[in-house]
Amino acid sequence: MIIKKIATTIAISLISSSVWAGCAFENNIELKSLSNSFDAMKAVTESMAECGNVTSVLDVDFKDKQPEAFAANPSLYQIGGVSNGTMVPLLNAGTIRPLDDLVAKYGSQLKPSQLIKVNGEIMAIAMMVNNQHLMYREDVLKEFRLEVPTTHAEMVAAAATIAKYNVVDYPIGGTYKAGWNLGEEFVNNYLGNGGEFFGEGNAPSINNATGVATLNTMKSLTEYMDPEYLVSDSTYVQQQFQQGKIAMATLWATRAGAMDNAEESQVVGKVIMASAPMGTARPASTNWWDGIVFAKNMTDEQADAAFRVAMEGIDTEMVLANNDDAVWLIDGYVAGSAAAGAIATADNGAAPYPSSSPGMGAMHTALGNGIAAFLTGEKDAATALADIEAAYTIAATEAGLM
Amino acid sequence: MNQKTFFAFIGPSVLMMVIFIALPLATVLKQSFYVTQPVYQTLEVETCTPNFTGQVCVKEIKTIPTIGDNGKVITQTSFVGLVNYQNVLELPRVIKAFANNSWQQFISIDFWKALRFTLSFTLITLPLVLFFGLVIALCINNVAKSIRGPVIFVSLLPMIITPVIGALSIRWLFIGDGILTSFLEWWLVRDISMFAQAWTIELMMMFYRVWHVAPFAAIVFYAGLQTVNQDTVESAIIDGASRWQKLRYVILPHLMPLIVFVTLIHLMDAYRVFEEVVGFSSQAHVISLQWLTYDFLTSDLMGNRSIGRASASSMLTMIGIVLLLIPVLRGVWIDYKGKRL
Numbered sequence: 001m002i003i004k005k006i007a008t009t010i011a012i013s014l015i016s017s018s019v020w021a022g023c024a025f026e027n028n029i030e031l032k033s034l035s036n037s038f039d040a041m042k043a044v045t046e047s048m049a050e051c052g053n054v055t056s057v058l059d060v061d062f063k064d065k066q067p068e069a070f071a072a073n074p075s076l077y078q079i080g081g082v083s084n085g086t087m088v089p090l091l092n093a094g095t096i097r098p099l100d101d102l103v104a105k106y107g108s109q110l111k112p113s114q115l116i117k118v119n120g121e122i123m124a125i126a127m128m129v130n131n132q133h134l135m136y137r138e139d140v141l142k143e144f145r146l147e148v149p150t151t152h153a154e155m156v157a158a159a160a161t162i163a164k165y166n167v168v169d170y171p172i173g174g175t176y177k178a179g180w181n182l183g184e185e186f187v188n189n190y191l192g193n194g195g196e197f198f199g200e201g202n203a204p205s206i207n208n209a210t211g212v213a214t215l216n217t218m219k220s221l222t223e224y225m226d227p228e229y230l231v232s233d234s235t236y237v238q239q240q241f242q243q244g245k246i247a248m249a250t251l252w253a254t255r256a257g258a259m260d261n262a263e264e265s266q267v268v269g270k271v272i273m274a275s276a277p278m279g280t281a282r283p284a285s286t287n288w289w290d291g292i293v294f295a296k297n298m299t300d301e302q303a304d305a306a307f308r309v310a311m312e313g314i315d316t317e318m319v320l321a322n323n324d325d326a327v328w329l330i331d332g333y334v335a336g337s338a339a340a341g342a343i344a345t346a347d348n349g350a351a352p353y354p355s356s357s358p359g360m361g362a363m364h365t366a367l368g369n370g371i372a373a374f375l376t377g378e379k380d381a382a383t384a385l386a387d388i389e390a391a392y393t394i395a396a397t398e399a400g401l402m
Numbered sequence: 403m404n405q406k407t408f409f410a411f412i413g414p415s416v417l418m419m420v421i422f423i424a425l426p427l428a429t430v431l432k433q434s435f436y437v438t439q440p441v442y443q444t445l446e447v448e449t450c451t452p453n454f455t456g457q458v459c460v461k462e463i464k465t466i467p468t469i470g471d472n473g474k475v476i477t478q479t480s481f482v483g484l485v486n487y488q489n490v491l492e493l494p495r496v497i498k499a500f501a502n503n504s505w506q507q508f509i510s511i512d513f514w515k516a517l518r519f520t521l522s523f524t525l526i527t528l529p530l531v532l533f534f535g536l537v538i539a540l541c542i543n544n545v546a547k548s549i550r551g552p553v554i555f556v557s558l559l560p561m562i563i564t565p566v567i568g569a570l571s572i573r574w575l576f577i578g579d580g581i582l583t584s585f586l587e588w589w590l591v592r593d594i595s596m597f598a599q600a601w602t603i604e605l606m607m608m609f610y611r612v613w614h615v616a617p618f619a620a621i622v623f624y625a626g627l628q629t630v631n632q633d634t635v636e637s638a639i640i641d642g643a644s645r646w647q648k649l650r651y652v653i654l655p656h657l658m659p660l661i662v663f664v665t666l667i668h669l670m671d672a673y674r675v676f677e678e679v680v681g682f683s684s685q686a687h688v689i690s691l692q693w694l695t696y697d698f699l700t701s702d703l704m705g706n707r708s709i710g711r712a713s714a715s716s717m718l719t720m721i722g723i724v725l726l727l728i729p730v731l732r733g734v735w736i737d738y739k740g741k742r743l
Contacts, residue, residue, distance in 0.1 A: 063701075063703070064700060064701060067701060067705045071474075084451060085703050086703065088703065088704055088705070089701065089703070089704055089705025090705075092440075092466055092467050092475070092704070092705060093467070093469075093474075093475055093705065094469040094473055094474075094475070112457060113452045113456050113457040114452065115450070115457075116449075116450065116451055116452075117448070117449070117450035117459070118447060118448070118449050118450075119447055119448055120448070126451070126452045129452060129453065129454055177683065177686075178683070178685050178686030179685060182686075202465070226578070226595070227595035227598035228577065228578060228595050228596075228597040228598050230597070230598075230686035230687070231577065231597045231682075231683045231684075231686070236578075240578075287453055287454065289451060289452050289453075296473070327454065329452055342454070343454055346453065346454035346455070347454075352451070352453065355703070356449065356460075356462055356464060358442075358464065358465040358466070358704065359704075360703060360704065361701075361702030361703035361704030361705070361706055362702050362704070362706060364702060364703050365700075365702040365703075369512075369685070369697070372685075372686035372687070373510055375686075376599075376600075376686065376687065378506070378510055379510060387510070390492075390495075391512075394489045394711075395702070395706070395708060398437055398439075398486075398489070398706075398708050398710060398711065399439060399440075399704075399706040399708075400439030400440060400442060401442075401465065
């Protein structure tokens with residue numbers, strides 16, 4: 001097995017250094033890309049590498065590096081992988097390049113929906129959409145004659161039944177790692193309950209009945225989770241799922257494909273994707289898109305090469321080879337069973353992540369830092385929310401937003 | 403040595419210290435009194451983004467930073483006095499907590515929560531490091547000369563490991579169904595989750611730090627043990643001193659300057675505890691002062707960083723270290739004066 005892997009790796013590296021197999025042109029300008037790390041992004045960057053002279057950095061902490069790296073002149077990276085959230089600081093700082101000329105020259109394959117436009121100018125190329133959906137073990141639910149849960153209350157009830165029998169370690173999994181992940185869970189559930197984050201003039205408005213209800217829902221779920229949920233991120237929950245330790249989880253759509261990856265998963269064919277559980281208003285999930293941006297601080301030759309390489313990275317050939325890694329926006333994509341949950345979530349009316357609110361960054365951070373105190377029982381819901389509002393107010397005032 | 407030679411020798415180091423220590427410190431001190439904000443403008447912006455079915459275009463009134471002619475965001479820096487310090491210390495909430503007579507409330511305010519852990523971490527690990535350092539040093543000193551080299555090497559290993567890597571290895575031994583957690587579960591016949599509550603995490607952090615630093619103390623003490631006056635030891639034995647008395651009245655007094663040295667170093671190091679918080683991703687339960695500074699410096703999703711608060715928080719950390727060191731340094735000073743008289 002290992003020898004086979006090594007052989008494949010050597011083969012691949014030989015291919016990428018000598019023959020430009022999957023690429024229409026030979027790139028001879030040194031290019032670097034910085035992006036988040038997940039299967040779909042790996043597929044895209046590997047496909048870009050086929051053109052030669054492309055170095056890709058995939059880093060889960062990419063969002064801490066990107067603004068500074070792109071602000072440098074010349075920029076440290078020519079190509080950046082972003083989402084609707086992480087594009088905002090680059091856009092605000094004016095460090096990414098308008099793409100209208102390049103799209104006209106090299107972007108004939110792009111669908112209109114892939115063009116991210118700000119005031120009419122194309123600023124990014126989207127490649128996929130993403131949200132959080134319910135993943136469940138069909139065999140486990142069937143065994144106990146349970147319906148697929150459509151709300152969190154039903155999910156907790158199902159978990160209570162599953163917990164009585166020793167089939168999985170923990171009925172529910174959750175990406176509740178304190179910090180960004182936990183903040184995101186609150187955002188999903190709060191929006192699902194129809195909450196509004198801001199009042200007049202970026203003032204916080206989460207300390208209300210909806211906020212308290214959201215926190216209580218989250219706590220009711222944690223009772224059936226691994227007690228170490230406050231250190232569990234998406235990859236950890238994905239692995240627990242693959243090892244058959246959990247039965248249900250609301251997880252990113254990009255994690256669906258990994259369940260049927262026979263090399264790492266012990267539950268191939270047993271995990272089904274469904275719509276994220278409904279809040280009182282819409283699904284407890286947010287819609288995201290992922291795409292590619294290009295640095296402003298680079299030469300025109302570099303920009304040309306970078307754009308052409310990126311177009312090779314997100315071409316139909318790549319999608320055909322990695323169909324189930326994401327819900328692609330690219331021509332040639334066929335929505336399979338892995339995408340069923342994400343599409344159902346979107347059909348049920350999931351809201352987009354509110355990245356256009358200027359205070360959302362500070363709010364997300366304050367939520368990610370402050371909710372744990374409620375879940376551990378250190379504070380009651382109202383106190384936790386009041387403290388989060390206070391932390392947000394300090395940060396937003398310091399940033400000049402209030 | 404004449405004065406010119408003296409200055410020629412220390413000049414370069416003084417210059418380096420000014421550039422790399424004094425100037426950055428002065429800058430941080432200055433920054434802690436200022437706040438830098440982008441100049442915002444309110445504009446109507448049309449944004450077109452994809453969703454699952456197609457493209458959606460939204461027109462919104464947005465608050466966005468103004469970009470100047472040089473392509474950079476225009477910022478303004480204003481003097482705010484002690485506001486950054488106030489925002490870190492959150493004194494009104496402290497007063498409220500005291501008025502309510504609630505330790506729980508007081509300890510849930512970030513800075514004080516971090517200070518509580520940082521102080522207890524520093525003060526609990528200090529005696530343990532000194533104790534185990536001394537024990538290891540005495541052990542090394544008593545093993546046969548032939549195997550002393552390998553024993554020293556093995557006991558130094560924990561110190562050689564990069565702190566973050568060490569913390570991560572301990573994390574992987576214990577997280578979820580890690581090897582050691584599985585072993586403990588088998589041994590105690592119960593379910594154990596080491597990362598589910600604050601006290602087990604704190605315990606692991608302290609265990610890790612003592613494991614990591616004790617070898618340093620040991621090697622310093624071992625060096626000291628080589629210079630113990632053998633005549634005094636022999637006279638003590640002739641006078642009928644027991645092993646313990648020999649240690650208490652001959653060896654420990656001889657090692658005292660080294661114990662003070664290790665104490666100083668450890669106080670300075672442990673007060674800046676950081677790797678453990680990151681390595682164990684303990685921020686939900688336990689945070690330290692240095693981590694708080696780091697958190698202020700981390701940009702949020704919109705790219706904002708709290709440079710002002712981060713500067714204030716690092717100044718407060720420095721003040722804390724100085725306060726901790728004063729009693730030890732005072733002891734050394736009195737001792738020194740006493741010897742001179």
